[in-house]
Amino acid sequence: MKVLLVVLLAGTVLAAPPVAIAGDLEITVTVPAGKSLTGGTLIVLDREFPIPATGAKTLVKGLPDQRIAVAVDAVAKKGSGKGASRLIGVAEVETQAGKTLPLEVKIAEVTDIEAFCSGCHPVRGKKALPGQIFRDLHPSGKELTAKYIDQVNAHNKKVEVLRAAKAPNPPFPIPLEERVVKVAGKDVVKQFYTCESCHTPHMKTTWGKLMRASYERGNDLCVGCHY
Numbered sequence: 001m002k003v004l005l006v007v008l009l010a011g012t013v014l015a016a017p018p019v020a021i022a023g024d025l026e027i028t029v030t031v032p033a034g035k036s037l038t039g040g041t042l043i044v045l046d047r048e049f050p051i052p053a054t055g056a057k058t059l060v061k062g063l064p065d066q067r068i069a070v071a072v073d074a075v076a077k078k079g080s081g082k083g084a085s086r087l088i089g090v091a092e093v094e095t096q097a098g099k100t101l102p103l104e105v106k107i108a109e110v111t112d113i114e115a116f117c118s119g120c121h122p123v124r125g126k127k128a129l130p131g132q133i134f135r136d137l138h139p140s141g142k143e144l145t146a147k148y149i150d151q152v153n154a155h156n157k158k159v160e161v162l163r164a165a166k167a168p169n170p171p172f173p174i175p176l177e178e179r180v181v182k183v184a185g186k187d188v189v190k191q192f193y194t195c196e197s198c199h200t201p202h203m204k205t206t207w208g209k210l211m212r213a214s215y216e217r218g219n220d221l222c223v224g225c226h227y
Contacts, residue, residue: 022062024100025093028055029072032108035087040074042105046204065097067131071202072105085109088116090202092131113177114141117195138198144176144191148225152176152193155224169206171213171220174198193225 025044031037031054040051044060051074052058074087089107110116121135122128144152152174162170176191198221199210207213213220 023065023095023097024059024061025063025068025070025095025103026100027058027060027070027103027105029058029074029089030104030106031074031076032087035076035085035109037074037076037087038084040072040087043071043073043201043203044068048203059100063095065095067092067094069202070103070105072107073201074107076109085111088113088201090120113194113196121195135195136198140193140195140197142193143181144193144225147227149176149191151223151225151227155220171224172200172205174212174221174224197225 027042027044029042029051037051037054042049042051042058044063045068047060049058049060051072069090069092072087072089075084076087078085086109087107088110089105091103091105093101093103095101117135121133124134124137128134155171156173159171159173174193174197176197177194178189179192180187181190182188198212198215200212202210205211207215207221209215211221213224215221
């Protein structure tokens with residue numbers, strides 16, 4: 001439902017842009033059997049919420065009347081002395097003005113973020129389902145050499161300083177992923193950049209396309225890796 005605002009100014013009737021009446025979502029996060037969450041975040045557009053206890057619902061009010069991809073990014077224990085595992089889930093919904101809609105987000109363990117993202121964001125040249133968005137032309141899942149890692153570290157330090165100073169709209173840090181690879185028959189830890197190095201896990205940002213920073217050539221995100 002849309003509402004058309006009409007403003008009377010100096011004898012002239014001006015039609016303001018249509019404004020969407022907000023709707024609400026009642027979100028349930030479904031955790032796989034045998035998994036015990038130790039933390040996590042529910043992401044709805046530009047808002048973040050802590051994940052409630054299993055089975056509890058989170059009411060998110062005042063959402064625009066549009067299609068929304070709601071994401072959950074959580075952590076669970078793998079077992080005694082086995083570290084932690086990451087569980088992610090995304091569910092799409094078309095919000096409706098003036099209504100509270102139920103939404104279930106099922107999360108599952110993710111060990112390959114590139115493969116997970118490709119489920120909804122195929123590479124160009126692959127077949128996409130209706131409504132899916134293709135991945136960037138910029139490749140991901142590649143190893144970074146030392147000079148690029150130094151540049152990322154410099155960017156992240158800059159972000160840390162800006163955020164500590166409460167600067168308006170600071171960029172996000174660029175996360176890298178550690179992977180153990182074989183080099184001359186030995187296990188070596190290498191740093192890789194992934195989809196998440198440039199994009200948030202469905203958190204809306206001011207730069208559009210879920211980007212972690214301004215991404216025009218020569219701006220924060222590009223120089224975060226390229227020197």
